[in-house]
Amino acid sequence: MSRIEKRFAECKAAGRPALVTYVMAGDPDLATSQAIMEALPQAGSDIIEFGMPFSDPMADGVAIQLGGQRALAAGMTLRGVLGMVEDFRRKDETTPIVLMGYYNPIYSFGVDRFLAAAKEAGVDGLIIVDLPPEEDAELCIPALRAGINFIRLTTPTTDDRRLPAVLKNTSGFVYYVSMTGITGAAIKSRAAVGEAVARIKSHTDLPVAVGFGIKTAEDAAEIGRHSDGIVVGTVLVEAVAGSLVDGKASDRTVAAVRDLVASLAGGVKRARG
Amino acid sequence: MTSTGINSLRNGPDEEGRFGLYGGRFVAETLMPLILDLEAHYRAAKVDPAYLDEIKTLATHYTGRPSPLYFAERLTNHLGGAKVWLKREELNHTGSHKINNCLGQILLAKRMGKTRIIAETGAGQHGVATATVCAKFDLPCTIFMGATDVERQKPNVLRMKMLGAEVRPVTAGAGTLKDAMNEALRDWVTNVDTTYYLIGTAAGPHPYPEMVRDFQSVIGTELKQQFQEAEGKLPEAVVACVGGGSNAIGTFHAFLDDPEVKLYGAEAGGHGIDTENGHAASMTGGRPGVLHGNRTYLLQDSDGQILEGHSISAGLDYPGVGPEHAFLHDSKRVTYAPITDKEALDAFQLLTRTEGIIPALESAHGLAQVMKIAPAMGKDTSIVLCLSGRGDKDVESVGNYLGLL
Numbered sequence: 195m196s197r198i199e200k201r202f203a204e205c206k207a208a209g210r211p212a213l214v215t216y217v218m219a220g221d222p223d224l225a226t227s228q229a230i231m232e233a234l235p236q237a238g239s240d241i242i243e244f245g246m247p248f249s250d251p252m253a254d255g256v257a258i259q260l261g262g263q264r265a266l267a268a269g270m271t272l273r274g275v276l277g278m279v280e281d282f283r284r285k286d287e288t289t290p291i292v293l294m295g296y297y298n299p300i301y302s303f304g305v306d307r308f309l310a311a312a313k314e315a316g317v318d319g320l321i322i323v324d325l326p327p328e329e330d331a332e333l334c335i336p337a338l339r340a341g342i343n344f345i346r347l348t349t350p351t352t353d354d355r356r357l358p359a360v361l362k363n364t365s366g367f368v369y370y371v372s373m374t375g376i377t378g379a380a381i382k383s384r385a386a387v388g389e390a391v392a393r394i395k396s397h398t399d400l401p402v403a404v405g406f407g408i409k410t411a412e413d414a415a416e417i418g419r420h421s422d423g424i425v426v427g428t429v430l431v432e433a434v435a436g437s438l439v440d441g442k443a444s445d446r447t448v449a450a451v452r453d454l455v456a457s458l459a460g461g462v463k464r465a466r467g
Numbered sequence: 468m469t470s471t472g473i474n475s476l477r478n479g480p481d482e483e484g485r486f487g488l489y490g491g492r493f494v495a496e497t498l499m500p501l502i503l504d505l506e507a508h509y510r511a512a513k514v515d516p517a518y519l520d521e522i523k524t525l526a527t528h529y530t531g532r533p534s535p536l537y538f539a540e541r542l543t544n545h546l547g548g549a550k551v552w553l554k555r556e557e558l559n560h561t562g563s564h565k566i567n568n569c570l571g572q573i574l575l576a577k578r579m580g581k582t583r584i585i586a587e588t589g590a591g592q593h594g595v596a597t598a599t600v601c602a603k604f605d606l607p608c609t610i611f612m613g614a615t616d617v618e619r620q621k622p623n624v625l626r627m628k629m630l631g632a633e634v635r636p637v638t639a640g641a642g643t644l645k646d647a648m649n650e651a652l653r654d655w656v657t658n659v660d661t662t663y664y665l666i667g668t669a670a671g672p673h674p675y676p677e678m679v680r681d682f683q684s685v686i687g688t689e690l691k692q693q694f695q696e697a698e699g700k701l702p703e704a705v706v707a708c709v710g711g712g713s714n715a716i717g718t719f720h721a722f723l724d725d726p727e728v729k730l731y732g733a734e735a736g737g738h739g740i741d742t743e744n745g746h747a748a749s750m751t752g753g754r755p756g757v758l759h760g761n762r763t764y765l766l767q768d769s770d771g772q773i774l775e776g777h778s779i780s781a782g783l784d785y786p787g788v789g790p791e792h793a794f795l796h797d798s799k800r801v802t803y804a805p806i807t808d809k810e811a812l813d814a815f816q817l818l819t820r821t822e823g824i825i826p827a828l829e830s831a832h833g834l835a836q837v838m839k840i841a842p843a844m845g846k847d848t849s850i851v852l853c854l855s856g857r858g859d860k861d862v863e864s865v866g867n868y869l870g871l872l
Contacts, residue, residue, distance in 0.1 A: 252649050301762075324494060329491060351495060
């Protein structure tokens with residue numbers, strides 16, 4: 195059983211959805227980012243989505259764009275992201291880590307070399323925004339062969355006809371993007387999210403996590419009622435941004451993220467209550 | 468159409484939208500159903516005589532096609548070698564080749580029932596052409612343009628606004644074409660139901676590179692026939708500037724299977740190819756990567772982060788290139804060469820003074836390439852340049868460079 199499967203099973207047994215937290219690797223600097231990452235599990239994060247910064251994040255809103263720019267300006271690289279995961283794994287053997295980002299840095303690094311290094315570092319899954327099923331031969335199939343989950347985004351535009359193709363090589367969990375749009379926009383209809391999750395679940399046994407537009411513990415509780423997990427990202431990256439002094443980490447930076455995650459963790463616990 | 472045998476270079480792309488290694492559909496899932504739908508609509512339109520007739524009628528009476536093929540006699544005498552010919556795309560309505568593609572795509576958007584148009588623009592030529600067809604077909608449009616480009620191409624910004632377009636300056640990154648394209652993609656992913664993304668160059672996810680090439684191929688097809696009528700043969704060389712590469716692929720495509728015709732693409736060499744991040748010559752100075760929906764040659768650092776690049780010409784200031792050019796570069800059918808800012812400025816002035824034609828800075832890159840090779844060619848040979856745009860938009864920035872203002 196993979197770390198991801200195990201974690202979803204544990205949350206299910208505890209009668210609550212999983213809290214998946216996204217933070218940008220290297221934002222605002224390597225040491226602070228490492229401290230944030232290490233604080234996440236204790237604050238109540240079940241799965242860590244770790245953003246690989248990219249110069250041209252076409253599917254991200256302003257908050258995550260700026261987070262990526264801060265990370266790149268502070269010198270983060272793909273090699274650096276893997277190094278952070280490796281350090282994290284020395285202290286935490288169980289929290290699943292999913293790398294999220296865009297394909298070019300991986301392609302540039304070399305797919306086989308990247309997969310070997312990611313496996314070695316302790317990466318459990320990948321979410322690559324610009325690799326739809328039509329391009330599965332690029333990274334998805336090699337990742338599955340290397341024993342790394344490939345988690346796919348499904349969206350409101352993924353209809354029943356297309357869903358089987360999207361789910362075919364998906365593993366770990368399904369990430370339902372609750373709206374057409376970029377990260378950080380506001381969620382439109384919570385009822386529609388419930389229906390969409392039910393529709394996906396009629397096609398797959400994989401857990402379904404919902405993301406895009408979840409900002410508060412209340413959102414977490416409500417969306418969590420309809421799903422196996424919720425993904426929170428933009429507000430955490432905004433918490434980092436809001437804590438900076440003159441663009442640099444302050445003594446509040448790690449706490450700002452930790453406190454928000456703790457509050458969201460309270461939300462997921464109330465989801466089925 | 469000439470024959471397209473099994474070894475033809477004109478068969479691409481394949482069903483996956485690939486030209487060899489390049490091209491593809493590297494987009495977010497939200498856009499994927501849309502791109503498949505677009506492809507299906509384009510396949511149907513392409514064989515619909517009513518659609519093709521409408522394009523032809525508009526090309527004749529709205530754009531002013533065919534564009535003339537002009538023998539530049541004083542320029543020829545000045546260079547002292549091959550006869551230099553200009554394919555006058557700058558005489559098209561709106562002042563460049565961009566209108567050829569915009570008419571084809573807006574008719575497609577109409578067929579698809581889309582009610583809003585978005586586009587990216589660098590020099591503003593594509594933005595103006597898009598705003599123009601949107602005015603004509605009564606569709607609201609939003610043009611994304613880098614803030615730096617808004618500043619250096621003011622006349623085109625004004626034209627777009629007068630035509631009724633909303634111009635959204637993009638401040639992310641260096642505020643140039645790449646950043647405008649990111650922002651257009653973000654808008655598209657948010658407004659998928661209503662919005663048609665009218666991409667201006669032969670790049671992006673499949674089917675855009677193929678579709679834009681098809682709409683621009685009229686350039687080379689006309690040129691081939693016009694030259695045949697004038698000289699009774701094929702030209703020895705054909706030259707075009709390459710940013711994303713739509714005028715170039717449109718010019719080259721008809722000649723790909725005529726190996727006796729040498730093809731040259733002029734890339735933006737900026738401050739020089741050895742200046743790090745100081746040029747926009749993605750094939751000469753980049754390596755394959757994935758951006759904006761396709762795999763192609765990209766300017767990037769060792770970590771795969773995309774560089775901004777630099778060119779005096781806003782229309783060439785893009786770190787990538789259309790995937791078919793990447794393929795033609797690898798196959799060596801086309802020779803791509805960098806032209807520096809300075810060489811382009813010299814060419815700009817030469818054409819203005821010898822022929823009384825003010826070229827766009829983009830097209831001036833092509834002319835600079837002509838200036839390099841024409842003198843060594845025999846007087847009985849011919850070289851044709853696609854003069855893709857006129858330079859009205861550039862007079863202020865060139866005036867600044869030359870200290871005339």
